[in-house]
Amino acid sequence: MINFPQSVQRLTIPDRAQIDGSSHMIGEKLGRLTVVGAAPSAGSKRRWHCSCDCGGETIAFQWSLRAGRSRSCGCLKAEELNKRQDHELHGMHASPEYRAWKLMKTRCYNPRFPEYPTYGGRGATVCEEWKTSFTAFLRDVGPRPSQQHRLVRIDDQQSFCPGNAHWLKTRSRVPKHRRHEVRRDLSILDEE
Numbered sequence: 001m002i003n004f005p006q007s008v009q010r011l012t013i014p015d016r017a018q019i020d021g022s023s024h025m026i027g028e029k030l031g032r033l034t035v036v037g038a039a040p041s042a043g044s045k046r047r048w049h050c051s052c053d054c055g056g057e058t059i060a061f062q063w064s065l066r067a068g069r070s071r072s073c074g075c076l077k078a079e080e081l082n083k084r085q086d087h088e089l090h091g092m093h094a095s096p097e098y099r100a101w102k103l104m105k106t107r108c109y110n111p112r113f114p115e116y117p118t119y120g121g122r123g124a125t126v127c128e129e130w131k132t133s134f135t136a137f138l139r140d141v142g143p144r145p146s147q148q149h150r151l152v153r154i155d156d157q158q159s160f161c162p163g164n165a166h167w168l169k170t171r172s173r174v175p176k177h178r179r180h181e182v183r184r185d186l187s188i189l190d191e192e
C-alpha cells in the first residue's frame with residue numbers, strides 16, 4: 001500500500017479516490033462480495049460499498065477486504081453458525097430428548113406405527129415449530145428430568161405444543177389402567 005502524507009490521509013474517500021485513483025477496487029470480487037463503489041471513510045479507514053452473491057449488501061473496510069476478513073454481507077457467518085449448531089446438535093441425537101421428539105412425531109404422523117391409532121389416528125398433532133425444530137422443542141420442554149419421566153400432553157385433546165406437553169414422572173401419576181401403555185412406551189423409547 002502507498003503511504004500518503006498526513007494531509008492526504010485525513011481526506012475523505014471520494015477526495016482520495018480522485019487523488020490516487022483508488023476506485024481501482026471497484027469490480028473486485030472478494031469471497032462473495034463484489035466492490036460496487038466507494039463508501040464514506042471511517043476516520044482514516046477506507047470503506048467500500050459491496051454487493052453480495054446472496055443479494056445482500058454491506059459496507060466493508062478496505063483493510064478487511066484485503067485481509068480476507070470481509071467475505072460476505074454476513075450470510076456466510078450465519079451459514080457457518082448454523083452448520084456449527086447442527087454439528088453440536090448431532091451429539092444430541094442419541095439423547096432421550098431427541099428420541100422423545102422423534103417418537104412424538106412418529107406417533108402423530110406415521111400411520112404404520114403401532115401407536116398411531118392412539119395419537120395421529122385420534123387427531124393428535126405437533127405444532128409447526130416443534131415439528132420442524134428439535135432445538136425449539138428442547139428449549140420449551142427442557143431436558144428429561146429422569147429415566148422415569150416421559151413426554152405427555154396435559155390436555156389430550158390439544159396438540160403437542162409449548163404449554164401442553166411436559167415430562168411426567170410415570171410411576172407416580174399415571175392411572176392404573178394406563179400403566180401398561182406407559183411400560184410399552186418406555187420399552188419403545190429404550191429400543192429406539
Ligand SMILES: [Zn+2]
Pocket residue numbers: 032052053054055056072073074075076
Ligand atoms: Zn450475503
